[in-house]
Amino acid sequence: MSEHDRSVSENPYAVALAQFDQAAKQSNLDADLWEVLRRPKRELVVNFPVEMDDGSIQMHTGYRVHHNVARGPAKGGIRYHPRADLDEVRALAMWMTWKCAVMNLPYGGAKGGVAVNSSSLSQRELENLTRRYTSEIIPLIGPEADIPAPDVGTNAQVMAWFMDTYSMHMGHSVPAVVTGKPVEVGGSEGRSLATSTGMLVATDEVLRRQGTPVADEATVAIQGAGNVGWGALEVFGDAGYLVVAISDSRGGVYNPSGLDRAVLAEHVRGGGRISNCDAAGDLITNDQLLSLDVDVLAPSAIEGQIHGENVSDVRAQLVVEGANGPMTPDADKELWDRGVVVIPDILANAGGVTVSYFEWVQGLQQFFWTGDQIAERLSTHMRQAVASVWDLSVANSTSLREAAYSVAIRRVAEATRLRGIYP
Numbered sequence: 001m002s003e004h005d006r007s008v009s010e011n012p013y014a015v016a017l018a019q020f021d022q023a024a025k026q027s028n029l030d031a032d033l034w035e036v037l038r039r040p041k042r043e044l045v046v047n048f049p050v051e052m053d054d055g056s057i058q059m060h061t062g063y064r065v066h067h068n069v070a071r072g073p074a075k076g077g078i079r080y081h082p083r084a085d086l087d088e089v090r091a092l093a094m095w096m097t098w099k100c101a102v103m104n105l106p107y108g109g110a111k112g113g114v115a116v117n118s119s120s121l122s123q124r125e126l127e128n129l130t131r132r133y134t135s136e137i138i139p140l141i142g143p144e145a146d147i148p149a150p151d152v153g154t155n156a157q158v159m160a161w162f163m164d165t166y167s168m169h170m171g172h173s174v175p176a177v178v179t180g181k182p183v184e185v186g187g188s189e190g191r192s193l194a195t196s197t198g199m200l201v202a203t204d205e206v207l208r209r210q211g212t213p214v215a216d217e218a219t220v221a222i223q224g225a226g227n228v229g230w231g232a233l234e235v236f237g238d239a240g241y242l243v244v245a246i247s248d249s250r251g252g253v254y255n256p257s258g259l260d261r262a263v264l265a266e267h268v269r270g271g272g273r274i275s276n277c278d279a280a281g282d283l284i285t286n287d288q289l290l291s292l293d294v295d296v297l298a299p300s301a302i303e304g305q306i307h308g309e310n311v312s313d314v315r316a317q318l319v320v321e322g323a324n325g326p327m328t329p330d331a332d333k334e335l336w337d338r339g340v341v342v343i344p345d346i347l348a349n350a351g352g353v354t355v356s357y358f359e360w361v362q363g364l365q366q367f368f369w370t371g372d373q374i375a376e377r378l379s380t381h382m383r384q385a386v387a388s389v390w391d392l393s394v395a396n397s398t399s400l401r402e403a404a405y406s407v408a409i410r411r412v413a414e415a416t417r418l419r420g421i422y423p
């Protein structure tokens, strides 16, 4: 049980372990390797003070977990969220291991988090918190050791402060210590929309392989309107899909004729929330969004949103997991039994870490690629990964999640076996 007393069905680490155990069993994973791959390699918990604008001091707790580094340096984002805790960070780190492996990137899996509501902080307080958290986890991070990136509640500006703090400690600029930075300080073209673009490529590929024509105007509902959800609104819209609904944590908006992006953007720029943008359509709850009769449902907010109690309401025929862990294993099984295809998180949202990998390579070489080069390489990586997962799922008559886990676990297990157990 985590510090926040989540029930087991809600606990993301319990979900991550259940998914791993099922896949390890199906892959006939050797019992010893099973034990090795099941556990996080190292976990750091830090308690640190942050000076607030009024001169007071607030204590915060942060985490950085390396799940597995058999295939390369640890890679994974940093989350600022009030519910961030050790179990959540462990789950997210484990999912990063499988995600990097399924994409065949030379990385292990990591994740970090700070339990904080970042929207309640001023920019100055956010910077203070970021710089202090960075300095607390310096023993673990570095361009050849562990490379963070943005996640829920963090963004390119936070990554710039992160990079600057690490660089100040080293005495020279180290852009490759973090990805998702602004382009002006060594970020990559295409990184901000990379996760959503990867979701689009994966969706197109799966629809094509299913023999479903990639219909112009296939309808899409998106839960979450952050980096991933808002990006999905843009890239799916640009590609000719009809995005009919989007939400934030308080609720969403639905328009069967398609959402007007300009109206939504204007509303948000003016300080409004998606959940009260009635100029764009009918206001709906997040539960209503998940049960809309659409072709594609893209849960792109946080974990545990589709679960045993609401899965029977899901009417989409294709679910694309923009978020990490948005579905519990019981819901996943029910959708599989009903013939609903789910593109699992470790594949569907892997465009972000793929372009992060490109950013890291560019940072190490100080040689930068064009937006077109990034887009082409991202598309190639995604299509190859979808192909290997799809083919295995067809060969073994399993879900795409089971196939993706199988590909990933085999790669990590093989790297572990080849490296051997030291000493």
Ligand code: NAD
Residues within 6 Å of the ligand: 150, 151, 152, 153, 154, 195, 223, 224, 225, 226, 227, 228, 229, 247, 248, 249, 250, 286, 300, 301, 302, 303, 322, 323, 324, 325, 349, 350, 352, 353
């Ligand atoms: P973000 O902080 O930019 O946005 C999160 C969005 O989700 C916000 O719109 C928020 O209002 C909404 N939200 C929060 N709680 C919600 C709830 N209970 N119901 C509905 N909406 C809710 O975060 P992000 O970077 O877009 O990440 C979203 C998800 O995608 C996370 O699971 C993250 O781990 C995953 N992910 C992110 C990236 C990336 O590149 N940023 C890459 C891969 C996966």
